[in-house]
Amino acid sequence: MDLLIWPDWPLALGALFPVAIALVLTALIGEAGGRFDLPRVSGYALAGLVLGPLALGWFDTNDLAGNRLVIDFTIALVLFELGIRLDLRWLAANRWVVATSAGEMALTFALTFGALWAAGTGTGIALAVAAIAVGTSPVILMHVTNELRASGQTTDRLLALCALNVAVSVILLKLLVGALHGVHSGWQLALLHPLYLLLGSALAGAVIAAAYLGLRRLVDPATEQGLVAMIALLLAAIALLSALRLPTALAPLFAGALVKWRDRRPHLWPQQFGSFGGVLVIVAFMLAGAAVTAGELLAGAGVGLLAILARAAGKLGGAIAFGPPSGLDLRKSLALGVGLMPLSMLALLQAEDVRLLYPEFGSRLLPIVIAMTVVLGLLGPIATRRALIRVRETRRGEMS
């Protein structure tokens, strides 16, 4: 009798089974959050933390590194979609929106840096945390606004500012960290590297945009073939960007904005693209929790909380100061500031990338960023959701 046809006992389920269970748990916790009127992403983030080293330990940092592509791809997809919502014509027509963004970012950077520097973290860490604090989680903002089918002045500005925050935060961190570690020895390099990051990403974005528009002419994005073509395009883009040592986040964002600029037609995501993206978001959050260990969380908690407070003051202050001249009333300006709170995966990856390049500096930076993203990944979505409901910009859920 051939023993190979009968199962072993106990069953050898391999690695796939726990992943399946974890995925279901993540989805269910998100759904449970939805029942309690909480944003589903908060539930996903919570599930990620529970499954990670913090509680159950089903995933660890190795899983994060091994599945980095999934998270990068999710973020690229979301940023491409976010880019399409960033109408550059609008920014040109209403300069106060740009001013709001610049003001809010400058204030956030200054306050966060000041607070951390005063607390004695050292200039380097203070600068790096401040650069990350400028950002806002695109994945959370897109998920929460989609969940509520939000639309209106606050929503438009939230998404526009989020896109600009991401772009500036990514570039700023690269530059600052590079400068701090003497990568830019000599002024030529100090000038060339930022130029390369910006122009390279812009150029790559233009190529992606052209490819997208070309593909759109060949296949309807609303069909299965179209979906596959779009996924392939973004995968190819990530491969190319990594090879060029360009941040994978920037180019898709630029590409989206260029697509909207070139072709004003409504670019609506096909239904399946939405559900595909939804699955990816769940997987990404499930994995992101793997970065959070209790030790690091505790180590970074104090400074992290300080950074959160400073960042909140900066974002709120900027939105309230510049919102009204851009056409918002005070209530909506406040909602804009509150809505910008979420900080999550992208920030974590930014810090993680720093650690890969500069282990010593990164291991001091990472705990602070972990503490920030744990709090702002869980509570941030709730803040955004409450803010949008408060200014009555939701088309699903609470209505009057």
Place this chain on the structure above:
Amino acid sequence: MSLENFASSRALSLGVELELQLVSTHDYDLVSSAEDLLRAMANKDVPGEVKPEMTCSMIEVSTGICSDYACVAEELEALRAALTDAARKLNIGICGGGTHAFQDWSERRIFDKPRFHYLSDLYGYLAKQFTVFGQHVHIGCPGPDAALYLLHGMSRYIPHLIALSASSPYVQGKDTGFQSARLNSVFAFPLSGRAPFVETWQDFEAYFRKMSDTGVVQSMKDFYWDIRPKPEYGTIEVRVMDTPLTVGRAAAIAAYIQSIARYLMIERPIRLAEDDYLVYTFNRFQACRFGFAGTYVHPETHEHRSVAEEIEASFARIEQHAIELGCDGALGELLRQVREGRNDAAWLRERHTGGESLPELVMAQCARWMGGEAM
């Protein structure tokens, strides 16, 4: 509450109101931005008025009191330019059209104002279903009895006005087969339809008193008639038109109404009779459903002809009055389109059946309205 006195107004003076759609430039669905747009318009120096409407995705603009077509065209154009400027800053689109092609009525929000909340409580989902967009034209009347004569005389031209302005073939994402489906939403209201057949203001007051005693109505605002007297302005208000896709067409339609009014007031060509209304709802339905191709039954001769033929005949009757009022040029353009069978509903259908998606269609509507295209 009793009916106020009929104010005096200059005969044939003209005022136009347009209800407009506010849409997102991302998905071209309706967007709740009325409050923001009104705030942006508050410190602009424009003629007329910009006001909120029942739901947060619509606004109403109105001209001041004008004496002729040129004035209406100029004021609507100024309003359009100012609104377009404000809308660009807010990243929203503004467009004409009697309905939004694919909005979901259940997603609408009631504008935060006591009267709108009262209406929403009273009518329930009808209030949100009432996210439809019309053009209203006021005509000044020398006195209340003349107003009633004008009202009943103008009733014969309701099909003409529906066919000329029709711009609502799509509702909730589907082709309704109608040219003006908007009016079907209006008919759902209990006090819609036509005014009672009374020829003197005294009789009208008696009618209003009786209705008021039943507790059904409190003011003239509670009537959703196709044409209603507006005593505080001293006008009659024609309310059957869809908001056209351009302000140019809206101005031309207002000029057509003014010319008919002048013809009716000066020539007094009709002997009014209650039986005129026997064919009223049939004619109105035909115009809503088929536009120019609909059947028009003459209220006196009972002759059947197409709405287009009947409109052409009406242009011949009012030509001299249009010349006197200085709007023969605009009416000539309108007539040319009638002969070609072209109206806004035809334009919309042509594009959608040509392969344009409904969101793209709304985008094209915005480009037409905001770009200030000719009719």
